[in-house]
Amino acid sequence: MSKVQSIKTTHSEVFIGEHVFKVLTEYLTPYKDCKKFLLVDENTLQNCTTQLISQVKALENVEIIEIESGEENKTLDICYQIWKTLSDYKADRNSVLINLGGGVITDMGGFVASTYKRGIDFINIPTTLLSQIDASVGGKVGIDFDDLKNMIGVFNEPKGVFIYPPFLKTLDKRQMLSGYAEALKHALITDKKYWKNLKGGLLSNSEDWENLITTSVNIKNSIVLKDPKEKKERKLLNFGHTIGHAIESYSLKNDSLPLLHGEAIAIGMVCETYLSHLVLELSAANLKEISSSILSFYSRYRLDDNQFHQLIELMKHDKKNETSSINFTLLKEIGLAEVNHEVDVELIIESLNYYNSLIKK
Ligand SMILES: NC(=O)c1ccc[n+]([C@@H]2O[C@H](COP(=O)([O-])OP(=O)(O)OC[C@H]3O[C@@H](n4cnc5c(N)ncnc54)[C@H](O)[C@@H]3O)[C@@H](O)[C@H]2O)c1
Ligand SMILES: [Zn+2]
Incomplete structure (x- = not known):
């Protein structure tokens, strides 16, 4: 696959392929005389910035804003620093912020751009598998607050998303697997054939990455197009x-080496597959297949019984719940999911125990 793939989103477009920077160069033409800022962390500064700037002449004089990597930095304090830098460098309404990084950079950079002077343009260049297949697409931008994930944010789309799969070459296996969890999710909720391709293991060459990215972005985008503001689909x-x-959230607050987003989602998917078995009669064979495939990819993480109460409180706080009851998206079968299933706390606890019982084996 050498041609640039292009996928239209609600108000924007996603480009995927080794030649995306040619398209980016055209995209930047209207900003020729405008101030351009590049948001990076120390890892994307080291691994991605030179590759980008050497291929996109228009970024030769870009102002680089570097922040420290990590989910613990997706905070208001760091937003303040970025707003301050924009302000010190006299960014105006015509300026553009280019987010070069993983989901932390695209979520936070998108939020900073959406609020600076009531909104300036931003462009996403995602550099992790997770951000390429999920975080950079769909228009949700925001930050964590008070130990709760993505509490403050808005819906706002970038002007364009440019996905360059070779950036994944410097990403470590743990981070690749974190992104892979979102691909597994895309497959489980919509596409049985995709699940069959993915459950065997992480795809090893970059040709496969491009196919995986394109499939996942198409799945996510087609869902978002039907319901951009998350009312239903x-x-x-x-x-x-x-x-x-x-x-x-629990792990971020309590563990010295916290779980990555996808690692936590993988555990969540095992528990919620169990709930799907109880509530939607997902077959026992499917439950076993999904749980064992997911567990084969990720390290085991023991959930202590005395954490359960805190976890339930965190779920009740989750912004996705419109009332105090806990609302789930569950699987009816592999490739078919249903939204808005209210589940009792006792069953949720049973599902956490189910995960624990599997990792003992
Ligand atoms: N907005 C959405 O719809 C959405 C969807 C899913 C996830 N998210 C958010 O995304 C975030 C997680 O994103 P993430 O997993 O990309 O994390 P991340 O941004 O923390 O990146 C992971 C690590 O990889 C490093 N890195 C990035 N690109 C690299 C490269 N090419 N080579 C080497 N190292 C590189 C980063 O510096 C960081 O240390 C979470 O905050 C999550 O809430 C948002
Ligand atoms: Zn996610």
Whole structure:
């Protein structure tokens, strides 16, 4: 696959392929005389910035804003620093912010751009598998707040998303697998054939990456197009995330080496597959197939019984719940999901115990 793939989103477009920077160069023409800013962290500064700037002449004099990597930095304090830099460098309404990084950079950079002077243009160049197949697409931007994930944010799309698969060459295996969890989710909620391709293992060459990225972006985008503001269909994408986000928030607060987003979502998907078996009669064979495939990819993480109460409280706080009851997206079968299933706390606890019982084996 050498041609640039292009996928139209609600108000924008996603480009995928080794030659995306030619398209980016054209995209930047209207900003010729405008101030351009490039948001990076230390890893994307080291691994991606030179490759980008050497291929996109228009970025030769871009102002680089570097922040420290990590989910613990997706905060208001760091937004303040970025707003301050934009302001010090006299960014105006015509300026453009280019986010070069993983989901932390695209979520936070998108939020900063959407609010600076009531909104300046931004462009996403995602550099992790997770951000290429998920975070940079769909228009959700925001930050964590008070130990809760993505509490502050808005819906706002970038002017364009440019996905250059070779950036993944410097990403470590743990980060690749974190992104892979979102691909597994895309397959489980919509596409049985995709699941069959993915459950065997992480695809090893970059040709495969491009196919995987294109399939996942198409799945995510087609769901978002039907329901950009998450009134109904978009909740399909929350599969694994109600329990997964609670585990991620808990781990961020309590563990010295916290779980990555996708690692927490993988646990959430195992638990929510179990709930699907209880509530939607997903078959026992499917439950076993999904749980064992997911567990084969990720390290085991023990959930302590005395954490359960805190996890439930975190789920109740989750912004996805319109009432105090806990709302789930569940699987009816592999490739078919349903939104808006209210589940009792006892069953949720049973699902956490189910995960624990599997990792003992
Ligand atoms: N907005 C959405 O719709 C959406 C969807 C899914 C996830 N998210 C968010 O995305 C975030 C997770 O994103 P992530 O997994 O990309 O995390 P991340 O941004 O923290 O990146 C992971 C690590 O990889 C490094 N890195 C990035 N690109 C690299 C490269 N090419 N080579 C080497 N190292 C590189 C980063 O510096 C970082 O240390 C979470 O905050 C999650 O909430 C948002
Ligand atoms: Zn996610």
